[in-house]
Amino acid sequence: MSMTDENDDLFDSVLMADDRFRIEGYREGFEEGTRRGMIEGHNHGMIHGAKLSSEVSFYYGFAMTWKYLLQKNTHGKARKRLKAVEVLGDLIQKFPHEPQHENLQEDVERIRAKFRQVCSLLNVPMNFCDYVHGSGSQDF
Amino acid sequence: MKDALDLLQRFSGHPDSRCWYVAWDPEGALLASCGGDRAVRIWGKEGESWVCKSALSDGHQRTVRKVAWSPCGTYLASASFDATTCIWKKKEDDFECLTVLEGHENEVKCVAWAPSGSQLATCSRDKSVWIWEVDEEDEYECVSVVNAHTQDVKHVVWHPTRELLASASYDNNVCIYKEEDDDWERRATLEGHTSTVWSLAFDPSGQRLASCSDDRTVKIWKESGPHEGDASDAWKCVCTLSGFHGRTIYDISWCRLTGAMVTACGDDGIRVFKEEVTSDPDQPLFSMSVHVAKAHSQDVNCVAWNPKEPGLLASCSDDGEIAIWSYKSEDV
Amino acid sequence: MVAIECLCVLIMSWVKALGSSEDVFDENADDISLQSKEWKYNMEKRAKDGFRDGINAGKEASLQAGFNQGYRAGALRMKAVGQLKGTASALQIWCQLQDPGSPAAASVSSLLQCVVQHEERIEAAMKRAQERPIPSVGDVSEDLANLGVGLTPEQGCGRTDCCKEDTDCSSSHSSCSTLLHSHPAGQSLEELLRWCMSIVVELGLPEGLLHHLQQIRKEFFRLCVRTFMKI
Numbered sequence: 001m002s003m004t005d006e007n008d009d010l011f012d013s014v015l016m017a018d019d020r021f022r023i024e025g026y027r028e029g030f031e032e033g034t035r036r037g038m039i040e041g042h043n044h045g046m047i048h049g050a051k052l053s054s055e056v057s058f059y060y061g062f063a064m065t066w067k068y069l070l071q072k073n074t075h076g077k078a079r080k081r082l083k084a085v086e087v088l089g090d091l092i093q094k095f096p097h098e099p100q101h102e103n104l105q106e107d108v109e110r111i112r113a114k115f116r117q118v119c120s121l122l123n124v125p126m127n128f129c130d131y132v133h134g135s136g137s138q139d140f
Numbered sequence: 141m142k143d144a145l146d147l148l149q150r151f152s153g154h155p156d157s158r159c160w161y162v163a164w165d166p167e168g169a170l171l172a173s174c175g176g177d178r179a180v181r182i183w184g185k186e187g188e189s190w191v192c193k194s195a196l197s198d199g200h201q202r203t204v205r206k207v208a209w210s211p212c213g214t215y216l217a218s219a220s221f222d223a224t225t226c227i228w229k230k231k232e233d234d235f236e237c238l239t240v241l242e243g244h245e246n247e248v249k250c251v252a253w254a255p256s257g258s259q260l261a262t263c264s265r266d267k268s269v270w271i272w273e274v275d276e277e278d279e280y281e282c283v284s285v286v287n288a289h290t291q292d293v294k295h296v297v298w299h300p301t302r303e304l305l306a307s308a309s310y311d312n313n314v315c316i317y318k319e320e321d322d323d324w325e326r327r328a329t330l331e332g333h334t335s336t337v338w339s340l341a342f343d344p345s346g347q348r349l350a351s352c353s354d355d356r357t358v359k360i361w362k363e364s365g366p367h368e369g370d371a372s373d374a375w376k377c378v379c380t381l382s383g384f385h386g387r388t389i390y391d392i393s394w395c396r397l398t399g400a401m402v403t404a405c406g407d408d409g410i411r412v413f414k415e416e417v418t419s420d421p422d423q424p425l426f427s428m429s430v431h432v433a434k435a436h437s438q439d440v441n442c443v444a445w446n447p448k449e450p451g452l453l454a455s456c457s458d459d460g461e462i463a464i465w466s467y468k469s470e471d472v
Numbered sequence: 473m474v475a476i477e478c479l480c481v482l483i484m485s486w487v488k489a490l491g492s493s494e495d496v497f498d499e500n501a502d503d504i505s506l507q508s509k510e511w512k513y514n515m516e517k518r519a520k521d522g523f524r525d526g527i528n529a530g531k532e533a534s535l536q537a538g539f540n541q542g543y544r545a546g547a548l549r550m551k552a553v554g555q556l557k558g559t560a561s562a563l564q565i566w567c568q569l570q571d572p573g574s575p576a577a578a579s580v581s582s583l584l585q586c587v588v589q590h591e592e593r594i595e596a597a598m599k600r601a602q603e604r605p606i607p608s609v610g611d612v613s614e615d616l617a618n619l620g621v622g623l624t625p626e627q628g629c630g631r632t633d634c635c636k637e638d639t640d641c642s643s644s645h646s647s648c649s650t651l652l653h654s655h656p657a658g659q660s661l662e663e664l665l666r667w668c669m670s671i672v673v674e675l676g677l678p679e680g681l682l683h684h685l686q687q688i689r690k691e692f693f694r695l696c697v698r699t700f701m702k703i
Contacts, residue, residue: 025519029526030533036606037531041538042545043602049546050598054554054591061558061688068680069566080281087323097547099540109287113268120243120270120282124565 143429159456168448174204199226219251263293284324308337341394352389357382395445404440552692560584
């Protein structure tokens with residue numbers, strides 16, 4: 001290499017110093033940002049997961065309890081109620097508590113609808129359902 | 141002879157409030173109406189005029205939105221904004237409240253009796269459709285709750301011959317439901333309307349479904365896919381009637397006897413449509429047969445063909461009035 | 473790249489030297505100090521800009537992953553208390569149908585109230601975590617502690633002791649069975665579960681119900697162990 005080429009390289013390197021500081025800064029920032037994003041996302045996700053799980057788990061506890069309470073009776077009406085309650089329990093058991101699962105909204109609506117039917121069959125007073133959930137459905 | 145819709149009688153059905161719906165009993169002899177005054181009225185013909193035979197005013201605490209007769213004519217169901225559906229039983233000339241169906245979270249928008257007489261469907265602003273079963277002891281039980289819509293459900297209607305249900309909603313869609321394993325589920329979603337779908341009607345054979353909407357069009361749908369064994373059924377829109385209506389179309393009725401279709405519009409008009417005889421079932425053609433521009437002084441909410449007398453039509457309006465019409469067409 | 477390293481070291485030493493009021497180069501002292509200061513300022517700015525862009529990019533890239541993780545954790549956290557709430561509600565309806573005024577009915581109502589409050593405390597803790605500013609590196613993560621809220625015995629049944637102030641409860645307190653006597657002032661989920669089980673036994677309800685409650689308890693314990701929650 002000639003002297004002039006070396007000088008050019010040196011000047012190029014000076015100019016690239018800018019980039020280096022920027023790149024270093026970016027790298028450190030990205031690490032910090034990732035950490036913050038994880039925490040922020042985690043707190044946010046926790047609330048959402050908790051809300052839906054609270055509702056669905058409530059239905060499950062409700063259904064299972066009625067399943068055991070109704071098992072004693074075998075006559076017509078109770079059998080229908082028992083079946084509805086068992087279907088509700090099955091629906092919930094299959095429900096994954098995954099944040100991005102494909103048919104989330106549809107599955108949740110199916111569970112809610114089944115719960116309302118069960119309440120109707122058991123003659124649960126209307127204000128009870130409202131007490132438990134306020135407005136009832138959450139849109140995700 | 142030109143097609144015509146002649147006014148036979150006009151009377152005040154629900155004073156100082158709107159009349160929401162009218163329904164003929166299966167014999168075509170009685171007309172039930174309901175309205176914002178929370179009452180249900182039964183009208184019958186005495187001589188040449190229609191008179192009020194019964195007034196059921198203690199059943200509901202808020203507006204009664206729709207009424208429906210059971211196929212046997214003995215029972216009447218009324219759907220109300222008070223979130224309940226009342227079942228009335230006819231006892232000689234009067235009606236008594238048999239039971240009250242509860243369960244919906246808010247306003248019930250429609251009730252419809254299945255042709256079998258042993259099932260009932262209701263729908264509500266709570267976005268759900270409920271299917272009820274009634275046994276020999278007149279006891280009603282909820283068989284299914286389906287949350288297929290994302291908004292207020294305005295109307296439900298049963299297929300004339302098959303175990304099939306359709307619903308219309310503020311979410312612009314029509315949903316079709318079938319029974320699967322003792323449970324009702326949505327089998328198809330009919331998309332196409334660009335605004336609220338207010339009402340539905342099956343054609344006499346049940347092969348086609350008509351829907352009317354706030355988008356000022358009427359759409360005719362036909363089932364195109366396989367019936368059984370599929371996860372969902374395919375329906376397609378085979379005809380759209382646009383440019384005929386000036387405002388929201390609130391109701392549609394398809395005559396079992398003549399095949400004529402009639403619409404109730406927010407522009408106060410009533411329009412009757414006829415199908416071209418030569419039209420292809422997959423591409424039907426309809427033409428407007430009669431248009432009565434000022435059928436009422438306000439929005440027409442409902443139109444209903446009489447099930448026994450061809451051409452006899454009832455309508456009702458926001459102005460609280462009920463009108464009886466006679467439709468004459470050279471083809472009929 | 474060796475040249476650039478040398479250059480940086482050189483510049484850095486100039487910068488350091490400037491800090492100690494000694495001119496490195498006599499003749500061009502003012503010029504150089506001004507240029508060095510400017511250079512230093514520019515380099516710092518580049519680094520800061522890079523850092524800010526990096527933070528935004530890093531955050532964006534990790535939010536979804538964090539959300540998913542938190543979602544699963546939140547869902548698991550609420551499972552047991554949700555199921556217990558459902559169980560207690562069902563029992564309440566049962567009692568009301570069977571024998572409305574009974575002490576058992578009153579006890580179930582109290583239980584339900586306490587479970588609802590327990591759940592509300594957990595939700596409140598989650599909300600607080602969300603509102604709190606994110607701790608910087610080096611602070612101990614409080615997430616695990618949050619998960620543990622409501623589990624320690626000191627956490628009472630809300631601020632008011634529902635069993636002593638609730639009129640239904642206290643009026644039947646004197647006449648009822650061991651049901652109410654045995655239940656303590658503050659409740660952890662463990663205690664609420666035990667309370668529910670004792671009601672089931674007292675009422676002579678099907679044994680399956682006990683198994684159901686024990687299953688809730690078992691799953692909850694497993695979760696606590698996995699996430700190191702304080703029990």
